[in-house]
Amino acid sequence: MDTLLQPGVLALGTVSAAGRPFPALVVDDRVLDLSFVAPSVRAVLQQWETAYPLLTTLAEDPTQAWQPLEGLTVHAPVEPGQIFQCGANYRTHVIDLAIAHRAADDPRPIDEHRAEIGAMMDRRAESGTPYLFLGLPSAVTGPYDDVVLPPYSDQHDWELELAAVIGKPAFRVDRADALDHVAGYTIVNDLTTRDLVFRRDMPEIGTDWFRAKNAPGFLPTGPWLVPAPLFGAPDDVRITLRLNGEPMQDESTKDMIFGVAALVAAASQITTLNPGDLVLTGSPAGNGAHWGRLLRAGDVMDGTITGLGAQRTRCVSLGGTDA
Known part of the structure; x- marks a missing residue:
């Protein structure tokens, strides 16, 4: 399995063998079970200031019990407690x-x-x-899992996005300090059912993001969480989504209206952001609504963001078929 990370760059992930998921340190094509550090990636993030130096040391230690990534099942890298989503960004x-x-x-x-x-x-x-709203953790799925298209609509769309992962509680922080609370970054595909975005029966209340975005599996996440110091500045990385091999989204985060620091700061004015929470940064241009081509059973989406790896998800109907 190709991690699509820079050689030697460490990342965090959640993988499983024989049905047992465990937090993993990922370097190149090998992983180290981090259960001796914490029971989950979210728990690792809860002690991020001490855990990150330990991870950098472990990454360079060949005597650890490394195992091949090949053959392991890759899940979403973290189970978030809260998901902050951003629209029109x-x-x-x-x-x-x-x-x-x-x-x-x-x-x-x-x-x-x-x-x-x-x-x-x-x-x-x-x-x-920023225009922020909340998503459900139950929508999170792995980066290679099939996406079941709900039968109540035929207008499901893709939105590949950069997501920041919180590593230190943030409450009423300003933009200058906001990135200090970000542990790292990952990929999400924030799927949306277009005809449910607006309430036609109650147009005066505007958007209905609960119905439009929270179907099970509508947030493929990962594969990896790359620590912020290794990822670098999030304001100029490439986001690319291909549908059945054809490029649909291909944009730089330079086109964001509000950067990661602004989003974290804005969300923190209302509530506390906790370790493991996701802050989605919004979708660049190139969605299906733009192309006049929405998702169908059998479609395959390949998403990449510079330095974060790649995800591949296949769309299936409710019965589990692709046709």
């Missing part, structure tokens, strides 16, 4: 969505309309606040 994506939903009788030329929306996004970046 990529400039190009927001512009594309607004154009796609503009009224048929809108008299403005499209270029003029795009410029107006772009100016609004610039104002948001300068003086606005």
